Every structure is written in structure tokens, then in C-alpha cells.
Amino acid sequence: MSSPLNLAIVGTGIFATDTHLPTIKKISNLKPIAAYNRTKSKAETFAEKAGISKEKVYDSLEEVFNDSKVDFVDALLPVQFNLDAVKLAIEKNKPICFEKPIAANLEQAKEIVKLSEKTDLPIAVLENWSFLKAIKIIKNEVLPKIGDIIGFTYNATGPWNDENKYLATGWRLKPEHIGGFLSDGGVHQLALLIEVLGDVESVSGLTKQVREQSGTDDILFSTMKLKSGVIGTFTYGSAFGATDKSTSFTIFGTNGSVTYDWSPSLNKPTISYQTGTSGQTKSEKTLIEIDEVNTFEEEFKNFAEAVIKKDKNLIVVPPSKAFHHLAIVAAALESSSKGGSNVKVEVV
Ligand SMILES: NC(=O)c1ccc[n+]([C@@H]2O[C@H](COP(=O)([O-])OP(=O)(O)OC[C@H]3O[C@@H](n4cnc5c(N)ncnc54)[C@H](OP(=O)(O)O)[C@@H]3O)[C@@H](O)[C@H]2O)c1
Structure with a gap:
């Protein structure tokens, strides 16, 4: 068996502790060997949980990147620092994976894309x-059955959560990143939309701030035109009063439709579809219950493979793709500032 990849975790906050560490521990060819955090005591506590020795709890990002034993860096910083981390990675020739959204704004994001392409x-x-x-099932098994795609409705709405630990x-409370929670969680939703239907060309949107704690606008109602010509609506926000958390994505075709529903009230996420060119010729509904994969494990395995094979083309979400997700949020915010006018999504 080949020796494990040694990684350093920088930004040992909530998500590093609750999700990255347990995920990394499950993957046999990954070994955390170094850590850094602005408040060092938190990195020390993290290191104990991760089995990282005290000497490898560093005082700066530079020290992490200078450690020749570190094969790659896993960064979970406030996103306005992602660009600095990427610059260091390139300077020190060390692979890096970092948390979404790609950056705090499109200027930074563009710089990351350009650096990564060089x-x-x-x-x-x-x-x-x-x-x-679910993305693969919809794309490979269902979309071919429902004819030409005409449009979609994408809805991810929920009540405000006073106990949200991320508050x-x-x-996050004073976001330097555009769109605050709209980009924080919105890029996930947009990743799903785009993996299934392709890139967005333009957006007309209205945003509003509902909660003071969000620090900026926190709900979005929009219409979108995709590069393929498909049109649809995209609604996102978790700042409403009491309501059921509702997350569903319906795609309408000339020969049927499909709905992917991953609302927490369901036992398992479902994909249901029916075929036929009209209400009169429609088939029975087919329901697929999804045993979802652990997406965190999958993303680490994907990155580890790219590092081992020294092949950046294996990466499922390179900066160029993540740029598009943030650029859609930026277009929606710009559209809202112009009363909902149509805004083209910026390209690098
Ligand atoms: N994929 C997902 O589902 C998901 C879910 C949650 C979070 N995330 C992402 O994970 C990342 C971390 O989020 P989090 O919720 O874990 O936040 P967090 O708890 O605030 O963690 C961020 C860490 O970065 C450190 N930090 C703050 N300012 C810094 C600076 N100027 N230089 C270097 N380090 C600094 C903080 O150190 P201190 O201890 O000194 O404050 C903190 O430990 C973000 O990019 C977020 O978007 C992703």
C-alpha cells in the first residue's frame, strides 16, 4: 500500500472540527500532521483530537507551507483570506483545497482563477x-427521458434558526464576502443547479435583508436564463419566519418532468418523474429514493487522487467552476440594486 498523504489543516474552527476532521479520519490514505489557527489554543485542542503533535501546531500560515512533510493544505478560513492562502500555496508549490465560496468578491475570485490556470x-x-x-441519477437516468428541457423551478427556503452555530x-455577522449567507449557502445550491443544467447566462433578481444578524441581504427571488436557453426561477433564503424547510428542484421538459426533493421532512431524498407530452398521455410517476453518498468524503478522495497523480484536471470543482457560482450571486445582487433588471453573469 502506498504511504498516506500528509495534510495540514488551517483555520481549525467549527467546520474543521465538526466535519473535516471526522471525514479525513475515515479516509485511510489521508493523515493530518500539522495545524494552524489564528487563535493558537484552538489549533492545539484540534491537534489533540487529530493526533497532530504539538510541534506541528504552527504560528503562521507560512510555517505550514514551509513544512516539507506536508503534502497538501486544507484551508477553512474566513473566505476573504482564500486568495492569500492560494498565493502562498503557489509560491511554496504545495497543493491546496479550500472551502467555499471561492472568495469574498469577484476580483479576488478572478485572481484565484487566473493563478490556478497558470x-x-x-x-x-x-x-x-x-x-x-442525485446529480448523476437526474442527468444520466432521468433527463434523457423527459424530452427537451424547457425550464426549472429551484426552491430552497426555510425558517430563520436562532440556534445556528455559524451565527x-x-x-459571518459582519460579512466582507458579497451576499453574506446568500453566497455562503447559495453557492451550494448553484453548484447543484449548474451540475445538472449547465451554466447561467443572466439573472434578474430581487434580494432583501430580513435579519439584522445576516449583516446584509439574506433572501433572493430570481429568474434565470441558462446558456442553453433554458429559463427558470431560483429562490433561496433561510431568514423567514416559521415555515417548513423546503428544498426542491423541478425540471420541465417537452416529454415530462422531474422533481428532486431533499427536504429534511423526508426519510430520504427523492427523485420523482413522469413522462408524456401532455396531461392526457402522462405516465405513472416513478419514485427513486436516494441513498446519498457522503459528499465530504467524495470531495477529499477526489482531491487526494489529483494530488497523488499530480493531475489538476481530475479536480471536480476547480476555481473556474466555483467562480461561476459566486458570479451568479454577484449578478443577482447587482440586478437587485438596479430594481431587478437583467444582468449578465460575469465570466473570467
Ligand atoms: N461546505 C460546507 O458545507 C461548509 C459548512 C460550514 C463552513 N464551511 C466553510 O468553512 C470555512 C470555515 O467556516 P467555519 O464555520 O468553520 O468558521 P470558523 O469557525 O469561524 O472558522 C474559521 C477559522 O479561521 C480562523 N481565522 C479567522 N480570522 C483569521 C485570519 N485573519 N487569518 C487566519 N485565520 C483566521 C478562525 O480563528 P479564530 O479562532 O481566531 O477565530 C477560525 O478558527 C469557511 O470557508 C466556510 O464557508 C463550509
Whole structure:
């Protein structure tokens, strides 16, 4: 068996502790050997849980990148620092994966894309929703049955959660990243939409701030035109009053339709579809219950493979793809500032 890849975790906050560490521990060829956090005591606690030795709890990002034993860096920083981390990775020739959204704004995001395109170094944005098994089922098994795609409705809405642990993070309460929670969670939704239907060309949107704690606008109602010509609506926000959390994505075709529903009230996420060119000729509904994969494990396995094979082309979410997700949020915000006018999504 080949020796494991040694990784360093930088930004040992909530998500590093609750999700990355347990995920990394499950993957036999990954070994955490170093850590860094702005508040060092938190990195020390993290290191104990991760089995990282005290000497490898570093005082700066630079020290992490200078450690020759570290094969790659896993960064979970407030997103305005992603660009700095990527610059260091390139300077020190060390592969890096980092958490979404790609950056705090499109200028930074563009710089990351350009830097990543000039190097062979594996650089990935951790957008785990791109690894959903449901995407493959919809694309490969269902879309071919429903004729030409005409449109879609994408709805991800829910009540405000006073106990949301992420509200304790200062960088979210006073967001430097455009769209605050709209980009924080919205890029996940957009990753799913785009993996299934392709890139977005333009957006007309209206956004609003409902909660003071969001620090900026936190709900979005929009219509979108995709590059393929498909049109649809995209509604997103978790800042409403009491309501059921509702997450569903319906695609309408000339010969049927499909709905993917991953609302938490369901036992399992479902894909249901019917075929036929009219109400009169419609088939019975087919229901598929999905045993979803662990998307965090999948994204790490994907990145590890790219690092081992030294092949950045294996990466499922390179910066260029993650740029598009943030660019859609930026277009929606710009559209809203112009009263909902149609705005083209920026390309790098
Ligand atoms: N994929 C997902 O589903 C998902 C879910 C949640 C979060 N995330 C992503 O994970 C990342 C971390 O989020 P989180 O919720 O874990 O936030 P967090 O708990 O605030 O963690 C961020 C860490 O970065 C450190 N930090 C703050 N300012 C810094 C600076 N100037 N330089 C270096 N380090 C600094 C913080 O250190 P201190 O201890 O000093 O504050 C903190 O430990 C974000 O990119 C977020 O979008 C992804």
C-alpha cells in the first residue's frame, strides 16, 4: 500500500472540527500532521483530537507551507483570506483545497482563477454539493427521458434558526464576502443547479435583508436564463419566519418532468418523474429514493487522487467552476440594486 498523504489543516474552527476532521479520519490514505489557527489554543485542542503533535501546531500560515512533510493544505478560513492562502500555496508549490465560496468578491475570485490556470498545482474549491449522487441519477437516468428541457423551478427556503452555530462566527455577522449567507449557502445550491443544467447566462433578481444578524441581504427571488436557453426561477433564503424547510428542484421538459426533493421532512431524498407530452398521455410517476453518498468524503478522495497523480484536471470543482457560482450571486445582487433588471453573469 502506498504511504498516506500528509495534510495540514488551517483555520481549525467549527467546520474543521465538526466535519473535516471526522471525514479525513475515515479516509485511510489521508493523515493530518500539522495545524494552524489564528487563535493558537484552538489549533492545539484540534491537534489533540487529530493526533497532530504539538510541534506541528504552527504560528503562521507560512510555517505550514514551509513544512516539507506536508503534502497538501486544507484551508477553512474566513473566505476573504482564500486568495492569500492560494498565493502562498503557489509560491511554496504545495497543493491546496479550500472551502467555499471561492472568495469574498469577484476580483479576488478572478485572481484565484487566473493563478490556478497558470500552474499545474492541484487547487480545488471544496464545494461538496457537486458530488451529490442525485446529480448523476437526474442527468444520466432521468433527463434523457423527459424530452427537451424547457425550464426549472429551484426552491430552497426555510425558517430563520436562532440556534445556528455559524451565527457565532464574527466574519459571518459582519460579512466582507458579497451576499453574506446568500453566497455562503447559495453557492451550494448553484453548484447543484449548474451540475445538472449547465451554466447561467443572466439573472434578474430581487434580494432583501430580513435579519439584522445576516449583516446584509439574506433572501433572493430570481429568474434565470441558462446558456442553453433554458429559463427558470431560483429562490433561496433561510431568514423567514416559521415555515417548513423546503428544498426542491423541478425540471420541465417537452416529454415530462422531474422533481428532486431533499427536504429534511423526508426519510430520504427523492427523485420523482413522469413522462408524456401532455396531461392526457402522462405516465405513472416513478419514485427513486436516494441513498446519498457522503459528499465530504467524495470531495477529499477526489482531491487526494489529483494530488497523488499530480493531475489538476481530475479536480471536480476547480476555481473556474466555483467562480461561476459566486458570479451568479454577484449578478443577482447587482440586478437587485438596479430594481431587478437583467444582468449578465460575469465570466473570467
Ligand atoms: N461546505 C460546507 O458545507 C461548509 C459548512 C460550514 C463552513 N464551511 C466553510 O468553512 C470555512 C470555515 O467556516 P467555519 O464555520 O468553520 O468558521 P470558523 O469557525 O469561524 O472558522 C474559521 C477559522 O479561521 C480562523 N481565522 C479567522 N480570522 C483569521 C485570519 N485573519 N487569518 C487566519 N485565520 C483566521 C478562525 O480563528 P479564530 O479562532 O481566531 O477565530 C477560525 O478558527 C469557511 O470557508 C466556510 O464557508 C463550509
